Amino acid sequence: xxxxxxxxxxxxxALRWALGSVxxxxxxxxxxxxxxxxxxxxxWEEQAMEQMGKKAGLMAAGALGAVALVAVAFxxxxxxxxSFPSLGLDRAEWTHVLFVIVIPMAICIxxxxxxxxTKKPVALGILLSLGVFGTHLAVHFASHFNGR
Numbered sequence: 001x002x003x004x005x006x007x008x009x010x011x012x013x014a015l016r017w018a019l020g021s022v023x024x025x026x027x028x029x030x031x032x033x034x035x036x037x038x039x040x041x042x043x044w045e046e047q048a049m050e051q052m053g054k055k056a057g058l059m060a061a062g063a064l065g066a067v068a069l070v071a072v073a074f075x076x077x078x079x080x081x082x083s084f085p086s087l088g089l090d091r092a093e094w095t096h097v098l099f100v101i102v103i104p105m106a107i108c109i110x111x112x113x114x115x116x117x118t119k120k121p122v123a124l125g126i127l128l129s130l131g132v133f134g135t136h137l138a139v140h141f142a143s144h145f146n147g148r
Contacts, residue, residue, distance in 0.1 A: 055121040062115075062125025070104045070133065093144075101137055105130060 077099045081089040089095050108126050115123040 058121035059125035062122035063129045066108050066126045066129035069107060073104045074100045
């Protein structure tokens, strides 16, 4: 464009040429800017989705870990009740509460405290499971000990 400027004769022609040059430069750079902006937005969105996916996976791992802990505690209590029927564990309501609810919840709370700073999504998953277990416990006691 600078080479063409020397060929343009007259001030008005030079002004029209300069305005046309500016228009061409703005159009060209705006297309490039738009393409770069879209690419950057797509890259940011992909990174955000990847981070959300990782956090969701860690949260699910924490929740499944808490469920597995309760399942193991329940399985051990059931195995003990079958292995030693003279203990009468199958009829002891508070034994179930202690071994299936209280001890696993205490372990989960300790895990939440331990993981809160380093693996917050896992800790939140454990807290989610604790909320479900607590709700289950409240409904259980409300339905079984309502009239007693």
